Amino acid sequence: MSDETLSYEQARTELASVVERLETGGSSLEESLALxxxxxxxxxxxxGWLDGARDRIDTARRARTEGA
Structure with a gap:
């Protein structure tokens, strides 16, 4: 799966795994840099996902305010 098709949840889960591996240590310097x-x-x-969600919420709020 390419990075462009990762959902927020998939990216967050993988990020948590990367952080855990970095915190655990035991990797070489090169591996740590790659992580x-x-x-x-x-x-x-x-x-990017969070910014997109914020934009959608802002748009919906503006539409509701302008339509009221």
Whole structure:
């Protein structure tokens, strides 16, 4: 599955797994850096979903206010 098709829930679950692996330690520096980079990408995906949801809520509120 490509990053573009990850749902919020999938990205969040994978991000939690990445964080857990980083906190546990035991990885090489290279592995840790790769995990960190993956975590950053997943965090961006999650933020994109949250921003989109915020925009939809704002649009719905404006439509309701303008229609009242």
């Amino acid at each position: 960190w980079e993956r975590g950053e990408k997943l965090a961006d995906i999650c933020q």
